[in-house]
Amino acid sequence: MTAKIIDGKxxxxxxxTEIAADTAALVKQHGIVPGLVTILVGENPxxxxxxxxxxxxxxELGFHSVQETVPAAIAEGDLLALVDRYNRDDSIHGIxxxxxLPKHVNEEKVLLAIRPDKDVDAFHPVNVGKLVIxxxxxxxxxxxxxQELLVRSGAxxxxxxxxxxxxxxxxxxxxxxxxxxxxxxxxxxVTICHTRTRDTAFHxxxxxxxIVAAGVPNAVTGDMVKEGAFVIxxxxxxxxxxxSGKAKLVGDVDFEGASKRAAAITPVPGGVGPMTxxxxxxxxxxxxxxxxxx
Ligand code: GUN
Numbered sequence: 514m515t516a517k518i519i520d521g522k523x524x525x526x527x528x529x530t531e532i533a534a535d536t537a538a539l540v541k542q543h544g545i546v547p548g549l550v551t552i553l554v555g556e557n558p559x560x561x562x563x564x565x566x567x568x569x570x571x572x573e574l575g576f577h578s579v580q581e582t583v584p585a586a587i588a589e590g591d592l593l594a595l596v597d598r599y600n601r602d603d604s605i606h607g608i609x610x611x612x613x614l615p616k617h618v619n620e621e622k623v624l625l626a627i628r629p630d631k632d633v634d635a636f637h638p639v640n641v642g643k644l645v646i647x648x649x650x651x652x653x654x655x656x657x658x659x660q661e662l663l664v665r666s667g668a669x670x671x672x673x674x675x676x677x678x679x680x681x682x683x684x685x686x687x688x689x690x691x692x693x694x695x696x697x698x699x700x701x702x703v704t705i706c707h708t709r710t711r712d713t714a715f716h717x718x719x720x721x722x723x724i725v726a727a728g729v730p731n732a733v734t735g736d737m738v739k740e741g742a743f744v745i746x747x748x749x750x751x752x753x754x755x756x757s758g759k760a761k762l763v764g765d766v767d768f769e770g771a772s773k774r775a776a777a778i779t780p781v782p783g784g785v786g787p788m789t790x791x792x793x794x795x796x797x798x799x800x801x802x803x804x805x806x807x
Pocket of ligand 1: 609610634655683
């Protein structure tokens, strides 16, 4: 079998068209323009590129987009004060503090400072809790993108064996939680593998849907993929440089090997990546829409 390539760029573009239409309706009917502020601390090149892509996507959709860049040496109190300024700014519906933060800043404290109804990353414990009990206002962006890719490319999730490799708070834990909920695009039997799992290959080989967010190139090789599985590669690993001098990106899955056995697979780049930013835009729109009723 040669796998179908799940085109994240194409699916993300389609969803952005839906978001643009809903944004136009919100502006026309309620005079509300969705507003997003991104806060970048320091000069991490990967973070800089993510934040600039987020700002660009927001502008393209006609959102009010603010990009704050502050020095890596910023005092924790000053960062908390900046977050609070946007908590109180009515033109801003979504606040995103790009992670990771410098060592001297307590990440948990900063995430706790964001108003839950402006927490478009869905990292605040209130939003994490709402997700776990099956009543979320916002879905975390990368997991939401993964679920959309699966549903829109025809994966059967009801009763499926889903194996997630990686237990991060940003991807592994929330996607596992989302797919085990009752409801459409979920109802799966979910296993999470991590660095202390005795035999990840054993679990991976029985997965109808294999989601890999390990942060390690080749964490999953072709022999670990079940014939006919859907494989979602969340990895973004910068290895060496291409001929043009840019960083070369690879995922966590051996794409060649896995493609021979999977029914469908996401490429890196061009799979999960474009979806994450699109889901952030959808959350920002949703935060603005929630304002209508309050
Ligand atoms: N760093 C890596 N991924 C993310 C993300 O989804 N949101 C934020 N805020 N920081 C990140």
